[in-house]
Amino acid sequence: MSEQDILSNFKNSMTLDQDGEILSATGELQNKSKDFAKTILSMLHDVNFITTSSKQDFKRMSITFANEVYIITIVNNKIFVVVQ
């Protein structure tokens, strides 16, 4: 399955490169500014510090609010964000 096929299952998604540049965005994430992408990148730097200090490999981060969940993962040097 290609990236596009997998992402099409999610109504709201965003793809970033390693520098935080927005490669694609669908649904509600289309309206997000560069600050959104920068915050995601900044959070992943924090996660990197946490996982590196305990010598673990990062797989996925989920941020659960009352009525939405942000799921962030990194594949092939690209950052994928989906909101459900």
Next chain:
Amino acid sequence: MDNQLLDTFSQISSQSGVLGFVCADENGLCLKAQGTCQSSTSGSYKSLMDKAKILADREESPLIVIETDTSNIFIQNNQNITLAVSKLP
């Protein structure tokens, strides 16, 4: 340190599957770190939580879960304390 806090910490570490935990105060300074979690990461957990609120433009504190190859780290906070617990997947 507060007895209530110490009791809670021993309760956490006695749960099965818990590898470690870190507790940070409102400034991100480490109150307690145990097991596989290091005190140097306390600021990072607090920072993660603050950024998550900015990301979603909300006041409420989310539950953040970081999944790694060897553990799942659950992070929650209130106004005063941020707690990260590392558990076996």
